[in-house]
Amino acid sequence: MSQIMACIDGSSASPAVCDYAAWAASRTGAPLSLLHVLDRKQFPSEKNFTGRISLGGSQKLLEEMAELDARRSRMALEQGRLMLEAAQQRVAETGFSQSTTRQRHGDLVDTLADMEGEIRILVMGRQGEDGDSVGAHVGNNVERVIRTLHKPILLTPASFRAPRRILMAYDGSETTRKGLALIASSPLFMGLDCHLVTVGEDNARNRNLLEEATNQLRGAGLSVQASLLQGHVDSALRSYQRDNDIDMIVMGAFGHSALRQFFVGSTTSSLLRSAEVPLLVSR
Numbered sequence: 487m488s489q490i491m492a493c494i495d496g497s498s499a500s501p502a503v504c505d506y507a508a509w510a511a512s513r514t515g516a517p518l519s520l521l522h523v524l525d526r527k528q529f530p531s532e533k534n535f536t537g538r539i540s541l542g543g544s545q546k547l548l549e550e551m552a553e554l555d556a557r558r559s560r561m562a563l564e565q566g567r568l569m570l571e572a573a574q575q576r577v578a579e580t581g582f583s584q585s586t587t588r589q590r591h592g593d594l595v596d597t598l599a600d601m602e603g604e605i606r607i608l609v610m611g612r613q614g615e616d617g618d619s620v621g622a623h624v625g626n627n628v629e630r631v632i633r634t635l636h637k638p639i640l641l642t643p644a645s646f647r648a649p650r651r652i653l654m655a656y657d658g659s660e661t662t663r664k665g666l667a668l669i670a671s672s673p674l675f676m677g678l679d680c681h682l683v684t685v686g687e688d689n690a691r692n693r694n695l696l697e698e699a700t701n702q703l704r705g706a707g708l709s710v711q712a713s714l715l716q717g718h719v720d721s722a723l724r725s726y727q728r729d730n731d732i733d734m735i736v737m738g739a740f741g742h743s744a745l746r747q748f749f750v751g752s753t754t755s756s757l758l759r760s761a762e763v764p765l766l767v768s769r
Contacts, residue, residue, distance in 0.1 A: 488606035489517045493594070494573045496565075498644055499611025504576040505646035506764060507609040511582055513674050516606050518585040520573045522566040523594045529559040563589070595630045602635055607674075609640045612758060612765075628758065632739050636769045638668060643764060649733035651679040654703075655723055657686070658695045661738025665768035666699055669736060670706035682712045683726055685719045720756040727763060736766045 492507035494500050504520070511518035570587040577585045590597045598608065612628065632639055654669060656662050669675045682699055686692045692714055700712045715722045727735060735757065757765055 487517060489519045489604055490514065491519050491521055491598075491601065491605045491608050492573070493598075493608070493610040494520050494522045494569050495611070496569065497611050497613060499613060499642055500569070500573060501576055502642045502644055502646045503609050503611050504573050505580060506640060506642045508577045508580040508582040508585075509646075509648060510607055510609065510640065510674060511585075512580075513676075514606065514672065518577065518582060519604075520570055520577070520585055520587045521597075521601075522570050522587075522589050523597050524559075524562055524566050524589070524591045525594070526592045529562045529591075530555070563591075594627050595634050598631060599634050602637060605635070605637045607638045607640055607766075608635060609642065612641045612643060612761075632767055632769070638665075638769070639767045641758065641765045641767065643762060647733055647763075649678060649764070651681060651730065651732050652734045652736055653681045653683055653723070653727055653730075653732040654699075655719075655735060655737040656682055656684050656696070656699050657738075658684075658699075659738050661768050663738075665736050665738055665766075666702060668768055669708070670703055675708065678708075680708045680710045681726070681730060681732060682710055683715060683723065684713075685715045685717065685722045688714055688716065720760070723757065724760060727761075732763060734764045734766060735761060736768065739767050739769050 490507050490511040492503050494503065507518055507520070510516075566589055570589060574585050574587055577583075598605070608631070610628070610631065628641065652669070652675060654662075654665060656666065669680060680703055682696065682703065684692050684696050696712050696714055700710050703710045713726070715726065723735070726732070737757070
């Protein structure tokens with residue numbers, strides 16, 4: 487059975503990741519798995535120092551260096567285990583008691599790619615451990631994960647608020663149509679107010695696009711408020727989110743351009759950096 491998968495690390499976003507993952511698991515009825523990945527590049531299981539012998543190191547010194555690295559890796563592994571225990575306790579305090587923990591040693595993106603078949607929704611912080619001190623900077627792994635996985639990815643801010651109203655940023659692209667289908671079919675969104683927003687010229691194409699999407703969501707039983715906005719896409723969406731007290735933004739990872747198939751769309755990237763609410767990215 488596919489799971490809600492939550493990525494746990496030492497960042498300040500991890501408590502909110504736990505809360506949003508528990509919220510998603512409770513609403514969908516899916517199992518919740520808490521995942522910690524120990525970076526193999528930073529903490530290799532074995533390190534070969536033999537190449538440094540020619541630099542004058544003694545055998546004893548090399549052995550001490552290897553032992554020091556081995557101890558460092560064991561401590562990092564234990565720290566990860568304790569993080570998972572704390573995360574599981576946090577999830578239990580929300581009232582969701584059926585989470586499991588998993589720990590892997592490797593590259594985060596490669597690990598998630600291997601697990602992709604098990605993932606229903608991936609939950610992770612917008613910033614990793616290194617991103618806490620750099621303001622609006624998005625964690626290095628976030629865009630790699632979005633480019634690699636073909637599952638919905640919920641990127642969380644540093645604090646949790648149970649979503650009541652969602653904003654679907656809709657431009658008719660393939661990924662936003664998938665987002666629309668996700669909203670229409672998933673119990674995650676049932677009972678929430680949906681604001682469907684297109685930013686563009688007030689013309690027949692955009693009005694028809696919005697009307698078709700509105701009918702699809704209303705046909706699925708959702709309460710929908712549709713709006714066609716003008717202006718710059720990023721600022722228009724941010725203003726609308728603040729003015730309407732929106733709790734979550736849903737949008738596609740890419741726009742129409744074929745070139746953007748190799749990158750995260752510019753609007754998505756901008757909102758990743760600036761959004762004050764969680765962002766659910768559809769692929």
